Amino acid sequence: MTKLRTLKVALLGCGNVGAQVARILIDDADMLASRAGARLELAGIAVRNLDAPREVELPRGLFTTDAETLIKDADLVIELMGGIEPARTLILTAMQNGACVVTGNKALVAKDGPTLHEEADKAGVQLSYEAAVAGAIPILRPIRDSLSGDRITRVLGIVNGTTNFILDQMDSTGAQFSDALAEAQRLGYAEADPTADVEGYDAASKAAILASLSFHTRFSLDDVYCEGISNVTAADIAAAKDAGFVIKLLAIAEKLGAEGTRTGTETGTETGANGATGVSVRVHPTLLPREHPLAAVRGAFNAVFIEAENAGELMFYGQGAGGKPTASAVMGDLVSAARSIVLGGPGRAETTTGQVTALPVTAAVTSYYIGLDVADQPGVLARIAQLFAEHGVSIEIMRQTIHRDADSKVESAELRIVTHRASEAALAATVEAVKGLDVINSVTSVLRVEGV
Amino acid sequence: MTKLRTLKVALLGCGNVGAQVARILIDDADMLASRAGARLELAGIAVRNLDAPREVELPRGLFTTDAETLIKDADLVIELMGGIEPARTLILTAMQNGACVVTGNKALVAKDGPTLHEEADKAGVQLSYEAAVAGAIPILRPIRDSLSGDRITRVLGIVNGTTNFILDQMDSTGAQFSDALAEAQRLGYAEADPTADVEGYDAASKAAILASLSFHTRFSLDDVYCEGISNVTAADIAAAKDAGFVIKLLAIAEKLGAEGTRTGTETGTETGANGATGVSVRVHPTLLPREHPLAAVRGAFNAVFIEAENAGELMFYGQGAGGKPTASAVMGDLVSAARSIVLGGPGRAETTTGQVTALPVTAAVTSYYIGLDVADQPGVLARIAQLFAEHGVSIEIMRQTIHRDADSKVESAELRIVTHRASEAALAATVEAVKGLDVINSVTSVLRVEGV
Numbered sequence: 001m002t003k004l005r006t007l008k009v010a011l012l013g014c015g016n017v018g019a020q021v022a023r024i025l026i027d028d029a030d031m032l033a034s035r036a037g038a039r040l041e042l043a044g045i046a047v048r049n050l051d052a053p054r055e056v057e058l059p060r061g062l063f064t065t066d067a068e069t070l071i072k073d074a075d076l077v078i079e080l081m082g083g084i085e086p087a088r089t090l091i092l093t094a095m096q097n098g099a100c101v102v103t104g105n106k107a108l109v110a111k112d113g114p115t116l117h118e119e120a121d122k123a124g125v126q127l128s129y130e131a132a133v134a135g136a137i138p139i140l141r142p143i144r145d146s147l148s149g150d151r152i153t154r155v156l157g158i159v160n161g162t163t164n165f166i167l168d169q170m171d172s173t174g175a176q177f178s179d180a181l182a183e184a185q186r187l188g189y190a191e192a193d194p195t196a197d198v199e200g201y202d203a204a205s206k207a208a209i210l211a212s213l214s215f216h217t218r219f220s221l222d223d224v225y226c227e228g229i230s231n232v233t234a235a236d237i238a239a240a241k242d243a244g245f246v247i248k249l250l251a252i253a254e255k256l257g258a259e260g261t262r263t264g265t266e267t268g269t270e271t272g273a274n275g276a277t278g279v280s281v282r283v284h285p286t287l288l289p290r291e292h293p294l295a296a297v298r299g300a301f302n303a304v305f306i307e308a309e310n311a312g313e314l315m316f317y318g319q320g321a322g323g324k325p326t327a328s329a330v331m332g333d334l335v336s337a338a339r340s341i342v343l344g345g346p347g348r349a350e351t352t353t354g355q356v357t358a359l360p361v362t363a364a365v366t367s368y369y370i371g372l373d374v375a376d377q378p379g380v381l382a383r384i385a386q387l388f389a390e391h392g393v394s395i396e397i398m399r400q401t402i403h404r405d406a407d408s409k410v411e412s413a414e415l416r417i418v419t420h421r422a423s424e425a426a427l428a429a430t431v432e433a434v435k436g437l438d439v440i441n442s443v444t445s446v447l448r449v450e451g452v
Numbered sequence: 453m454t455k456l457r458t459l460k461v462a463l464l465g466c467g468n469v470g471a472q473v474a475r476i477l478i479d480d481a482d483m484l485a486s487r488a489g490a491r492l493e494l495a496g497i498a499v500r501n502l503d504a505p506r507e508v509e510l511p512r513g514l515f516t517t518d519a520e521t522l523i524k525d526a527d528l529v530i531e532l533m534g535g536i537e538p539a540r541t542l543i544l545t546a547m548q549n550g551a552c553v554v555t556g557n558k559a560l561v562a563k564d565g566p567t568l569h570e571e572a573d574k575a576g577v578q579l580s581y582e583a584a585v586a587g588a589i590p591i592l593r594p595i596r597d598s599l600s601g602d603r604i605t606r607v608l609g610i611v612n613g614t615t616n617f618i619l620d621q622m623d624s625t626g627a628q629f630s631d632a633l634a635e636a637q638r639l640g641y642a643e644a645d646p647t648a649d650v651e652g653y654d655a656a657s658k659a660a661i662l663a664s665l666s667f668h669t670r671f672s673l674d675d676v677y678c679e680g681i682s683n684v685t686a687a688d689i690a691a692a693k694d695a696g697f698v699i700k701l702l703a704i705a706e707k708l709g710a711e712g713t714r715t716g717t718e719t720g721t722e723t724g725a726n727g728a729t730g731v732s733v734r735v736h737p738t739l740l741p742r743e744h745p746l747a748a749v750r751g752a753f754n755a756v757f758i759e760a761e762n763a764g765e766l767m768f769y770g771q772g773a774g775g776k777p778t779a780s781a782v783m784g785d786l787v788s789a790a791r792s793i794v795l796g797g798p799g800r801a802e803t804t805t806g807q808v809t810a811l812p813v814t815a816a817v818t819s820y821y822i823g824l825d826v827a828d829q830p831g832v833l834a835r836i837a838q839l840f841a842e843h844g845v846s847i848e849i850m851r852q853t854i855h856r857d858a859d860s861k862v863e864s865a866e867l868r869i870v871t872h873r874a875s876e877a878a879l880a881a882t883v884e885a886v887k888g889l890d891v892i893n894s895v896t897s898v899l900r901v902e903g904v
Contacts, residue, residue, distance in 0.1 A: 024601065024762065034806075035600045035668075130598060136763035138590075138598030145597075146582060146590030148487045148791075149476065149783020216487070293769060296748055310476065311588035311780035314770035317745060318763065328763035331601020339600075344796075354486075 004033055007338055008043040010074035010099075012067055012090060013081035017104060017131070018045070019055040020327035021078060022062070032331070036338035044070045046081075055323060072097065076337055078330060079103040088112060095123045100337035102330055104131035110205035110221045113212060126340055128333040133206045134159050134302040136325030137318040138332070143213045147308055152214040154254040154307040156450060159206040161300035161320040162197035163229050163249040165189045167285075168298050170237045171246055177232055189300050199228035200283040203251045210304070211253035211281040216354030219253075225282035225361035232285050236445045239371050239416060243397070245287040246295045250450060253281045256359060278357030280364040284448055287369050292451040362425045367396070367449035370431065372415040373441040376402065380439045384415065387437065391430040394420040412441075418449060458491040459790055462526035462551075464498045464519055464542060465533035469556060469583070471507040472779035473530060474514070484783070488790035496522045507775060524549065528789055530782060531555040540564060547575045552789040554782055556583035562657035562673045565664060578792055580785040585658045586611050586754040588777030589770040590784070595665045599760055604666040606706040606759040608902060611658040613752035613772040614649035615681050615701040617641045619737075620750050622689045623698055629684060641752050651680035652735040655703045662756070663705035663733040668806030671705075677734040677813035684737050688897045691823050691868060695851070697739040698747045702902060705733045708811060730809030732816040736900055739821050739870075744903040814877045819848070819901035822883065824867040825893040828854065832891045836867065839889065843882040846872040864893075870901060 011022055025032065025042040033039045045058070046067035064070055067090055071077050077094040079101060081087045087108055091101050096119065103109065109116065109129050120127035130140050134157065143152070158164050162184060169180035181198065184190035196202045204226040211219045229249050240247050257277030288295045293315045297303040302320025307313055319325035374380050381400065388395050397418040403411045419427065431446055461477060463470055477484065477494040485491045497510070498519035516522055519542055523529050529546040531553060533539045539560055543553050548571065555561065561568065561581050572579035582592050586609065595604070610616050614636060621632040633650065636642035648654045656678040663671045681701050692699050709729030740747045745767045749755040754772025759765055771777035826832050833852065840847055849870040855863045871879065883898055 020762070028601075028603075031603065032601060136760075137766060138594035141598050142590035142594055145788050146593050146784040147780065148787040149480075149484060149785075150780040151480075151483070293748070296745070308588075308780060310472070310776040310783070312771045312774075312777050314589060314768075316766075316768055318766035322764075324762040325764050328599065328602040328760060331762070332598040333601075335600040336597050 004037065004039050005342070006039040006041050007075040007341060008073055009040050009076045009078065009334070010043055010070045010094075011045045012071070012077065012079045012087070014045050014047050014054055014058075014063075015080065016055055016323035017326040017330065018080040019058065020323040021080065021330050022058050023056045024327060024331055026058070032335060036335045037342040038338050040076070040334065040338060043074060046070050068093070071099065074099045075341060076334060077101045078334060079105060080330070081105070082107070084108055084111065091116060092119050095119045095125050095127065098123060098125060100126040100341065101128075102333040102337060103127075103129045104326060104330060105129070106132035106202070106205040106209060110208040113209070113220070114218050117218075126337045128337060129209075130333050131326045131329035133209050134304055134316070135318065135320040135322065136328045137302060137304065137316050137320065138329070139304050139316050140209070140213055142316065143210070143306070147306070147311065150311050151309040152306060153309060155210050155214050155252070155304065156294060157206065157210060157251040157304040158248055158294055158297050158302050159251045159304065159320065160197055160200075160203040160249060161302060162190045162194065163200075163203070164297065164302070165300045166198070167229060167232070167237070167247055167249065170232070170234060171241065174234055174238065176234045177230060198230050200226045200249060203249060203283045207251035207253060207281050207283050210251060211279060214253055214306070215255065215279050215356050217279070217356045219279070219281055219358050223281050223358035225284070227284040229285050233445070236371070236447060239445065240287050240369065240447070243369070243399070243416060243418070244290055245369070245449070246290055247285050247447065248288055248294060248297075249283065250286040251283050252286070252450070253279060255279055255356070256363065256365065276359050276363035278359040278363070280359045280361065282361050282364060287447050287449040288451045294451070362423070364424045365421050366424065366427070367421050368419045368427045368431070369445065369447045369449050370417045370419070370434070371444040372417070372434065373444055374413045374415045375439040375441065376410045376413040377439060380413075381415070383437065383439060384434065387433055388419070388430055391426050391433065393422045393426050393430045396420050456485055456489065456491050457794070458493050459527040459793060460495040460525055461492050461528045461530065461786070462495055462498070462522045462546075464523070464529065464531045464539070466497050466499050466506060466510075466515075467532065468507055468775035469778040469782065470497070470532040471510065472775040473532065473782050474510050475508045476779060476783055478510070484787060488787045489794040490790050492528070492786065492790060495526060498522050520545070523551065526551045527793060528786060529553045530786060531557055532782070533557070534559070536560055536563065543568060544571050547571045547577050547579065550575060550577060552578040552793065554785040554789060555579075555581045556778060556782060557581070558584035558654070558657040558661060562660040565661070565672070566670045569670075578789045580789060581661075582785050583778045583781035585661050586756055586768070587770065587772040587774065588780045589754060589756065589768050589772065590781070591756050591768050592661070592665055594768065595662070595758070599758070599763065602763050603761040604707075604758060605761060607662050607666050607704070607756065608746060609658065609662060609703040609756040610700055610746055610749050610754050611703045611756065611772065612649055612655040612701060613754055614642045614646065615652075615655070616749065616754070617752045618650070619681060619684070619689070619699055619701065622684070622686060623693065626686055626690065628686045629682060650682050652678045652701060655701060655735045659703035659705060659733050659735050662703060663731060666705055666758070667707065667731050667808050669731070669808045671731070671733055671810050675733050675810035677736070679736040681737050685897070688823070688899060691897065692739050692821065692899070695821070695849070695868060695870065696742055697821070697901070698742055699737050699899065700740055700746060700749075701735065702738040702746075703735050704738070704902070705731060707731055707808070708815065708817065728811050728815035730811040730815070732811045732813065734813050734816060739899050739901040740903045746903070814875070816876045817873050818876065818879070819873050820871045820879045820883070821897065821899045821901050822869045822871070822886070823896040824869070824886065825896055826865045826867045827891040827893065828862045828865040829891060832865075833867070835889065835891060836886065839885055840871070840882055843878050843885065845874045845878050845882045848872050
């Protein structure tokens with residue numbers, strides 16, 4: 001065997017994922033060399049605090065606080081610090097120096113992807129970030145490469161393990177949100193400050209990245225409508241369960257209307273509200289039929305469901321977080337980048353020739369699940385149905401449950417409605433109007449439905 | 453926008469998949485040009501019979517019976533003829549001429565992969581065949597690229613839609629194999645001669661390809677143990693269902709024992725029978741717990757479940773056959789190959805530095821489900837349990853069901869046993885010994901179990 005060349009790898013950050021990446025680079029050096037066609041030498045690990053405890057025991061001499069110097073000689077830079085700065089500047093500098101960059105920084109890619117890609121193109125280096133979305137699951141490369149000859153029409157993703165664990169707990173135990181969150185925190189699935197996860201911000205970054213790759217157009221975080229799960233109640237979950245649904249926090253990117261001259265293709269792309277055409281990117285709690293492939297994704301697992309014109313329905317499933325799974329995605333990117341350096345040529349880049357428009361959430365077309373506490377009077381159902389019809393919203397399922405006390409006296413009447421697909425605006429207006437009816441005691445839940 | 457160069461595409465074969473590929477090349481020419489960075493011009497379609505009916509209306513002038521001449525000027529050749537010859541010679545000639553080749557020919561790749569890859573390397577062209585395994589599902593590229601920094605330990609695939617449809621029918625309706633097969637034929641899911649599907653040969657080709665990529669070693673069809681579903685009875689399915697299992701035809705490739713110096717890693721690679729180390733590649737009907745992700749794969753869908761040291765469990769799900777889904781995979785390969793021509797450089801190749809050994813099925817370690825019709829005598833269970841123990845096979849579950857007639861007289865006694873994991877050889881010897889017991893009326897089923 002001829003002597004392999006050596007490529008220098010600089011690692012920025014040494015948290016859960018970084019420590020596992022360092023371990024793999026050291027322990028599996030021979031395997032990586034055979035896969036990449038070059039030896040990958042871990043030149044150093046830049047950290048803020050040299051004395052912080054690490055998940056994995058690593059040679060003390062590798063650590064430095066001087067990231068700027070470390071990246072100067074690197075052929076490959078792995079950024080796992082998180083946050084916008086100094087990560088952004090270090091990545092840009094590394095690429096200007098000619099290094100290929102692998103990052104897991106979803107917030108940075110979602111916020112400033114265009115700048116990073118522009119710099120990568122200018123420098124002729126690879127920028128890859130498979131680890132930024134859905135941890136170990138190979139999803140960005142399949143979208144970019146494997147589906148490059150197809151048209152993706154819709155992406156539905158469970159891309160945040162924390163919220164999926166919480167919703168799954170609520171579904172299986174009947175717990176309230178706060179108790180399920182506490183359990184998730186106790187088990188290490190949720191952070192002390194869970195805001196980024198439970199309010200959907202983490203999922204929103206991933207939605208922007210998935211939408212950008214799927215629709216060949218750069219979307220940023222600002223294009224994503226975002227609603228978290230902190231308002232989802234045990235009663236919502238129970239009612240959904242009773243109706244054959246499960247509630248998931250979904251990252252959704254879907255094409256509405258024509259792309260170019262194609263309207264009404266066989267896969268049934270529908271036009272958005274008021275004939276809007278473009279892509280709706282949003283994150284919100286969503287009802288899914290229990291038989292939908294995504295409904296079976298339990299605990300902290302992630303999955304991404306894709307619909308494409310020719311491929312049809314695809315699903316990718318796996319661990320969405322954790323040191324080792326995320327490190328697997330980082331290493332896949334690293335070996336691929338190394339291989340492109342060895343083989344020469346600029347390697348594969350994303351295309352952004354799609355030029356589709358990001359639509360506001362009001363243009364989205366979806367179904368609603370609406371729970372109502374109603375008066376038990378004759379004609380209530382008819383009045384409500386009439387009001388839906390006036391707003392152009394068609395009802396798919398309407399079910400009334402009467403709760404009686406021991407003497408068979410009516411205590412309350414509960415009405416559950418699942419609508420057909422309609423525009424967000426029409427649905428919101430309908431709900432507002434319903435609230436104004438004198439026969440309505442309260443609107444107990446309003447949730448979006450997909451997969452029906 | 454600068455004027456794009458044009459790449460000539462030759463299509464060999466125009467069946468279900470080929471016709472869809474031709475349609476996409478013509479209808480979506482602009483989209484493909486933007487994705488590939490070059491215009492992809494369909495130069496011609498080679499067929500045996502110019503007058504055969506086609507799925508899609510295509511310009512008559514594109515057709516030719518002269519494949520040899522067609523491929524001479526092509527930059528990209530798509531082979532969808534199937535069979536070994538003349539496909540093999542045409543592919544080798546095309547690559548010698550400098551063309552990149554995309555094929556969906558699983559039989560050819562499984563039989564003669566090494567020759568094809570050698571020629572591709574020598575000519576410096578890309579050879580890709582995503583469509584050969586699991587139709588639309590991106591699986592080969594994720595294994596090759598996304599998991600290139602990880603160690604795959606096991607692959608379990610539902611890779612044949614015909615048999616999955618038949619088994620699913622049997623499971624949901626209680627039908628016998630022959631009736632479910634007839635239904636599959638009626639619906640177009642099974643061919644008039646279903647041998648290649650139901651006897652597992654099609655799945656065996658795919659198993660060889662999956663094993664080769666997953667373990668970085670070229671395996672051929674000869675390395676695959678193959679057992680089809682024609683002997684699976686309605687009673688087997690019912691008994692499995694009753695015990696919480698579903699029966700699937702799985703393509704399995706799993707690592708047994710150490711690779712290099714790594715034994716007993718955290719993901720628990722176990723040694724094969726008699727300490728064998730290597731890869732066991734096999735296709736057989738298999739019991740899976742109903743809660744296993746693969747158990748939910750219904751109808752003609754395909755799915756591939758992967759376990760890797762760092763990534764953990766991954767699953768890829770989608771349509772495994774059909775003109776459009778398979779065409780999507782072909783087009784992904786074609787655009788990727790075109791892009792590599794445009795960008796220059798040799799593009800990404802497979803690595804085969806794994807050098808692991810293909811093990812015979814007797815080295816496999818698995819669990820068995822065994823159904824027995826036994827005499828209703830005291831001490832029967834104890835004698836059977838003793839016999840298992842003597843063969844070193846540990847019993848996980850043993851359940852006896854007594855069937856009585858209207859007068860409460862015992863008609864028959866049924867014993868169902870699920871073993872712990874043991875070597876194929878020990879299990880086979882145990883079953884042989886059980887057959888010899890005088891208290892056994894018959895062995896009603898012997899099936900392998902995974903996912904427990």
